[in-house]
Amino acid sequence: MTWLLAAGLAVYPSTQLRLGGLPLGPGELLLLAWLGLAALRLTLAGGAAFGPALARISLFWLTLALALCAGAAVGFAREPFQYWSGIAHDVMAYTLLASLACMMAIDLAEPARRRRAIRRAAALGAGSMLLQMADAWGPLALPGVDPWFYDRLRGWSLDPNQLGFFALFVALLAVHLAETAPRLREALAMLPLLGVALTTGLLTRSDTFVVALMAAGSLYLMLKSVTWLRDVPMGPTLRGGVAALGLLSLPLAAASAAPFLSAAVERVEQTSAEVYAEDGQGDLRFHLWAEAWEKGLWSGLIGYGPGPHLTSKSWKQPPPYKFEAHNTSLDLLTQGGIVATSAFLLLCLTTVGAAWRARLAALAALVAGLAVFSMFHFVVRHPLFWFGVAVCLLEATRPARAGHAAAGEIRS
Template sequence: MINDRLLAFGLLLSTATQLRLPGTPWGAGEALLTIWIIGALADLAYRGAPALTRPLSHMLLFWAVFTFAQSIGLLLGLATDNIYPSGALHTGQAYAFVAILSLLLVILPAWRLHRVAWTFSVGGAVAVILLIAGGYGMVPMPGLGFWEWNRFIGWSMNPNQFGLLCTVLVLLSLQRAEAAARPHTKIFALSCMVPPFIAGILTRSDSFTVAIGFAVPLFVGSKFLIRFMRAERHPSLVMTVACLMILSLPLLLASVTPFTPKIAENARQAIVETMSENDQAEDRFRLWSEAVDIGLKSGMLGLGPGPHLLGKRTKLPPPEKAEAHNTALDLITQGGILAVLIFFWIITAALIAAYRAGLIALASLIFSLFVYSNFHLVVRHPIFWFSVVLGLAAMHSVAPRKLTSARPLDISPSAPRTRA
């Protein structure tokens, strides 16, 4: 129990970049995770090698291919003198850390992973409430800067980083509610969604908005599809009403047709204003274009870990290089096409495993992280790998079911440690 709480709070505090030691990538979260890793390695040495399960084999394959791709890129970068030493060292250390963490996570029993997820969700909700209170001066928290202009950053260094935490907290709490067996547990889990959702809005992070905007319709649509296919055999009043509402959609759309030009114009104006803010669109497109160019010039082999873009944003002082702020494009500059393909493979495997197990909210979480990866480099974040491991764990948590009978595993805190 203590180890699981240590892990949960380490994952939660891994986003608290304001609490890190100056000039280092280590802080409270990394310290807690390091202590947990040492304990897990000691326990592994005592118990012996774990069984080679499907989740473990998937994770081993990912890191073997990913390391190979990064190594080839590093050799090419050294040969062409295109390595930024401090950036390569920092990124390499981050990859090594999350590799060890993810491999140790994937060998944990599923019931322990879900217990950690409960602690992470509840602890995250409480922490976000305190951070919001601190941001509005209701709770004194010296040493923390809560705002970047008018954007809430919590305990992170920038709003998008805190937005990633809020995304995971919102959808992981939704998954707790989906899988809980008791009504009061569902209500409690749903209440844990509220603080991070409010904080995510306060960050004014477009990445948070887009990720949640994709994940929620995916969750609702998938749930409706499953219920609809069940209703073919067992019709119910609720499904009948839902079907009638769907059948009425064409009429509803026809009724709003006269207002379509005005709606489209307002949407276009909002997009233009958002992307024009701080030359956001110009910066991103320039970085993405340069990342593609570097990938092509390296023969799609990459140049090793670290940033490689010369088109620096104005806030980066020389001689630092920039990243593309897009996981696939950053990986192209580091490990080439092989690193990109293995990234797509592991996130797809986790998503499919969660969906086949009936854990629709967890599948939505993993998909939202893929959406988030289009705006930021997510593979260095421990909470990203925890979410992926939760998805992979579904491979042996339940046997694959047909879509018409998909039902999530009961993983509430008091659930028995057996299969549903």
Template sequence: MIRNAILAAGVVLSSASQLRIPGVPVGAGEICLALWIGLSISRIFIWGRVAANQSLRRLGMFWMLFALALSIGAVVSFLTDREIDFSTVTHDATAYLLMAMLTCLATAEPDGDARLRQIAWLLIAFANAGLAFQVAVGWGMLGSGTLSPWYWDRFRGWSENPNQTALYCAVMGPVAIHLGMTADKAIGRIAGFAGAVMPLVVGRLTKSDTFLLAMLCSGALLVGLQVRTWMAASSRSLRYAAAIFIVLAAPLSAIALLPYAVAVADEVESFALSLTKDKGGDATMQTANLRLDVWQGALRRGLETGSLGLGPGPHLDRPNIPNMQSLPMPFEAHNTLLDLYIQGGLIAVVAFGWLIVGTLILVLRARLDALAAVIGVLALFGISHFIFRHPIFWFAIALCVAEGCARAPMVRARYGR
């Protein structure tokens, strides 16, 4: 129980970059994760119990392919005599090693799926308590000290970047819903659904466009999957009647609603723009232009290496856009696939795609609808952010893989293929 709480605290605190000691590259979250890894390795040495299960094989295969891709990229980088920033290379390599050990050790437990589920409950409890404290500080109910919970008008809490807070909230919300949907008792269902409220509220306070899009898309996906589950659980005659009704009603409904859709098109567009952080103004356009410029440069740099990559670390020049001289050098693409393409080439991209798509198929087969929404959230955030190093990303992947592998055989036996 104590070891589980340490891991949950480590994942939650890993986003608290403002709480780090100045000049020290690690914080409380990284210390908790390292402590959990040390305790887990000690358990293996003392008890000698490792579960060579399907989830461990999946994640182990990915990390072996990814390590191969980074090794090839590092060799290419040395052979081309490129200037290398060893501090960023060390940072990325250490983060990848930490995440590889976290996922593999978490799924190597004899009861990995049950343990990860218990950690998920602790994670949601710690996250809600932490978010409530951050909101209280942000709204002046508590003293902030050196903490700066706002980035202009965007809430960031303990993080340096509001988008980082948005990512954690976007993942924790569906995870809490998953726990509520799969709980055995009513108190568990209530606690799970209640645990999703605070992450959703705080995520909206970050004014992240990606968070809003992820919540809308994942919510629609979850509703659609729940309809599928209801149809599969209903009697055959009821399913046939519902299917016939939908097929017959859809074209007629579309024709009837077409005039109304045309009439409100302008209002819908205005509403969508009002939801963005700058109502579609200069800030939104500047962000879009920056991302397009960086993505083009990333694709060009990856092709220059023959799709072999350049190893860990950022490898892009600062974007040639006015008022961007304050950005760091070297620069990242802020797109997970493109950043992996620069670092590990085509091998890293294929391995990552196999992991994400394979995990999504796994949870869909296991009828874990909320976890499928989690994968959707991660995929959307990966488009405009480099989420590969975040512990919340890897905890979510490990939870999906472990629960999917454990539940899929039971669902297959009940529903068939």
């Protein structure tokens, strides 16, 4: 049954495969099928234990539901018109995602089952990206699908950033599998998956992918360094030698990089200015964020309920059409106020913190990277985000971590 979950996660970002503009596509149907079978399995097994991971995820969704109800009361009283199709979309999406997230925390509680799901999600995800690249360069051509957005690869997604989000997800899952593999050959087997994901992400030319990858990579290296320095004696071991050499080389590396610092800063500024000015997206995005913040304040920090609530985009459509801010924290602010936004931020921080305490560098980097994407996308409605959160919380609360530590020592 983990194959069904993995297939749903791998196909879900392929939004161009939805037929006739329907809100459900192959990915959603596979996830719904998995959800039904998982619920049947849980019923036949006589229920499941209410663990810490399920408790945190359930608490988030309960808090969000109450905040959205309060926001809806304010919205019905204060907003001049209602965007009913947008409200219905969010209600259905939140219901599906809450069910999926809670079921992931229940069904993947067994470590062996969870690792199979992670491995299959990474493998099928990499396979999906290979097929999308084959479609982009001709060997495989799906009718009705345009894999390019100008010179940016978007594969079977509607937007290159969607594919970049998926590529980051698969890349960090592969790193986690390599990091926790019991044997060296299993760790090396993850390298092709990592290579496919990184190549795909770079081909999307998504700035968010690059920023998220840098943030996730920095956190990963930081946590691995802290773990090595804390646990490994500075003696004649491979890890001790690497850590010692790294510490000794820091001053030399800093001195050698100094002449290039100003050039690097200028290059970053130039690139940022180009990205900001491209198609006016910088001005448009900040305009949406400013309006979302104002909307949240006008609601008394309570929000206006589910659905989009922005109306003054650069190109307008007549009422009742509304827009989203494409920023998870701000969109939640317009829907459920400060309570919903705080719940999301607290969930991200506590999940990364749990992974940090459990010394799960790759999973901490995964959630941090997905959180970076939340600054430019509404990630609460992505099953990939909830799979990452559920796996991270389950792994962090796993009673015994000695096996992973021992495996790491063997590979060293």
